[in-house]
Amino acid sequence: MTSRWIVAAGFACAVLPGLAAAATLDDVKARGALHCGTAPNIPGYAFTDDKGDRRGFDIDLCKAMAAAIFGDANKFKLTPVGPRDAFAALQTAAVDILTHRFTWTYNRDAGSGLNFTRVMFYDGQGFMVRKSLNVKSVNELNGASICVGQGTTTELNIADYFRSHSMKYTIVTFADLDEARRAYDEGRCDSWSNDRGSLAARGLGLKNRDDHVILPETISKEPIAPMVRQGDSQWEDIARWTFDALIAAEELGITSANVDELKAKSENPEIKRLLGVTDDLGQKNGLPASWAYDAIKQVGNYGEIFERHLGPKTRLGMSRGQNALWTNGGMMMAPPFR
Amino acid sequence: MSAPAAAATIARPPEAARGVLAWLQQNLFASPLNTLLTLASLYLLYIMAPPLLDWGIFGASWLGSSSSDCPNRETACWVFVRARFSNIVYGSYPIAERWRADIVFAVAAAIFGLLVLPRLPGKLWIGLAALVVVPAVSSIFLAGGVFGLRSVETTLWGGLMLTLVVAVWTIVTSIPIGLLLALGRRSSYPLVRALCVAFIELWRGVPLISVLFMAAIMFPLFLPRGVEFDKLLRALVAFSLFNAAYMAEVFRGGLQAIPKGQYEAAQALGLGYWRMTGLVVLPQAIRIVIPGIVNTCIGIFKETTLVLVIGLFDFLATVQTGVSDPAWLIGDHIRVTGYFFVGLGFWVFCFGMSRYSQRLDRQLAAGKAYE
Structure with missing residues (x-):
């Protein structure tokens, strides 16, 4: 018990001057x-x-x-x-x-x-889909597979939104944001989700940007x-x-x-x-x-x-x-x- | 005098064993399995080579200076590599000072050229001096701040230059430290042995990425306020200590391979520890461990890409950040070209090291035992 306190105190002495x-x-x-x-x-x-x-x-x-x-x-x-x-x-x-x-x-x-x-x-999280899918709203994405990048709030936002609208979904995660976009481009997923700013920026790498559309809904607040x-x-x-x-x-x-x-x-x-x-x-x-x-x-x-x-x-x-x-x-x- | 006579009596090989056809038969179609493998390889080459050549050479975009010069998304965009070449090579090193990097590159190339020459008087000493003096002098030269050279902060170093600085420093420092650790680990003094074992096992037991993270972010916490160590220097120390532990184990393998009789014979001749080690044990052990050392060096070269986690842009990272420039955001072919170029660059260096080691191997005839 005491030794733990000594370690803690030592750590505090070493760290706190920097923090304080x-x-x-x-x-x-x-x-x-x-x-x-x-x-x-x-x-x-x-x-x-x-x-x-x-x-x-x-x-x-x-x-x-x-x-x-x-x-x-x-x-x-x-x-x-x-x-x-x-x-x-x-x-x-x-x-x-x-x-x-x-x-x-x-x-x-x-x-x-x-x-x-x-x-x-x-910013806020948006969705991109192919125009050929004829989807006009995120609420029509029931059962869709969605490509996302890992380690951000993206996945949690999708889970929250789809659950609250009682819709089914499949998330396909990628370590790299560009890889998620690439997989979507190659048809692995029906939709690709990210902050709207990112969709705009990284979407420029799509094979044919004009075949895709960003849906109107923003499902999260990202200040x-x-x-x-x-x-x-x-x-x-x-x-x-x-x-x-x-x-x-x-x-x-x-x-x-x-x-x-x-x-x-x-x-x-x-x-x-x-x-x-x-x-x-x-x-x-x-x-x-x-x-x-x-x-x-x-x-x-x-x-x-x-x-x-x-x-x-x-x-x-x-x-x-x-x-x-x-x-x-x-x-x-x-x-x-x- | 007897040699020509002996040669004359040796019969020429039969006609069938010579010529192109014979070579083909012996090497490519010796057995049914061999034939099958040859045909399979030819087929693979047939289906893979044309698209690759078309992607990388014939259909690729070569001329121009901006992304609009790469309209074809199905082929390589070498314009990207050309436009960003100086960034890929020097990082953010100030343009006006890049001649300094050029001089360092030239000196390094010259030294490597000298070392590759088969015969050179005093090559060993030239090599040793080059390995110690040149990295030290060129680092000071690149950093500046002395002799009227403008000071260039290491945070601006980048690209291939940074990759080479980190790789060369790490290799040059980790080999001697590793050798000492290996000797220490086999020492008869318990304290020395324990310290070396502890050092090696500690560094081998943690991932390099966490060592770098500690060096870059945690280490400054333990310094008095206002005292700052250069971040690149901290990373270099972390790299060399970490890899010294690996080198130590490579050397230990070589030391253990020397038969006990060699030690005893050296002792019987009255040699002390250092002379025994330097004159009898190491010359034999180092020959054995050359493949292992080169293996570790190649690993080090590739590991240098981890410097990105502490915010330094190496060869790979300059390309990564290049493809994030909105000016180049037009399609995946830019990214693919960039990464292909980096892969090619790494391969050239690693393959070069590998070839050099094989050459060294042959020269020292270390391969004999295995032939």
Whole structure:
């Protein structure tokens, strides 16, 4: 009994200094670089371009943080982590923030010593079927076989949905998301299910994309949010408000192109506060007064980031949908900057 | 003087035993079963080779720079490999500094060329120096930060370059450590023996992936705050300690194969432990274990792909992340081509190692006992 306590105490002494380290910001500043954990390869969110540069929606969120802290969007280091190791990487301070594709769920938030900052992407699970199947709704998929990738909430969502609608189903699981798509393409399953964002992105690999259709139903809520360690509320505030600033910038019509002009000329009090012309909002979080200006100037507002990597002009071709601003019928809203 | 005379008396083989037809008969159609196997192989080749050649060469897309140049989804898209070649070779190593990697590649190729040469004075010493000095110097050269070279963080290293760095470092360090462990395991000092046994069994008993995970994520927890070890360095240490345990067991096999009489004879000549080991035991044991060492080296080379779990993009991972670039998301033929290329790359290196070991085997005539 006592020896067990000694081991536990030893472990606590070794681990807690890392976890309880309150001033993440100080560490980051001393290091001169923000450490972000991102997915290794997800089309549109985190990938490597032909030149070897890491790009994507998640990478830009990391850059925005770096810009807010250092005034330089290039002062970041990326650690690609798979979904299995990502939480451990954040808990052990190997990274300062996860700009990853994690759904905000109760268990991940309450049990893990980690906190979600704010939703940066509303996703949901959808289904793709062949047009030739003549299916118009998920509710017509009774008895269908469904190809899915392993290790996510995908399987649980299907089980919940089909059971609550008293429908039969067969799940065929694959370790790799692309393998699930490939098997569906080869006719192993009637349907292929994943987050709608993934269906859009990975669906581009289908032999003939035009033969397939994504069904209208979204059977789950998948609010995707960057994560930080629990116990450092200043750091959490910095992350959340930096992301809020990107959304507020879109609400206020501030873009990377016009931010200089607005900073010099705008009479809108909220713009003046956000860009650090009248108030010094940054200082309360230990950041320079130009924190939001730097993030917007160097990375762009939320809409710009979305359009750059996911929007209709990209190969992924996603519409804003739920990710539109609240004023446009979406769910993106930043709390007021005052 | 007697040799030409002897040769003259040897009768020429009968006409039927020479020529192409005779070779075919002896090697391909010697017996009914042999004939059947030959025909089956020819048939397999007949049905497999044309589609493969068509997929990979004749019908493949070779020219261009973007995914729109690969319209045919049924054939290989070498445009992808060409467009991303520099990423596959160097990872995210800064473009302006890639000449440093080129120099390292050139030096490594030159050294390998020297080692393959059949006769070279002082080859052993050149080899040993190359194995120790070159990896150390080239790592410093790649990392920079000294002699006016720009510092390049190891998180930016990637591609084939990273794979080779990890493989070469691991092989070069694990062989001597493994040898010492093997000797230690057979030591007559109980403490040394126990330590070596414990070390070997500990490292062999855990999966490499968990060792890497510990090195990358858990290890920093036990350091004082602010102290940081380079992640690649941690991974390299993990790789070499892990594989040293395997090497140790390979060496032990060789040491055990040396008859006791050899030890006794060496002792009878008055040789001490180190001279006995260095002059009598090891030269014989190492010959025996060459196939085992090369086997482990090939394993190490392929294991390097695990560095992805600690967030480093090796040869395989650069291709994996390449096929996730939306610019290349047009169909499975991109993915298939990329993976085929990686497979081919790994095969070339592993087959090269295998051939080199066979050559070494022949040169040292270790194969004699089995012929």
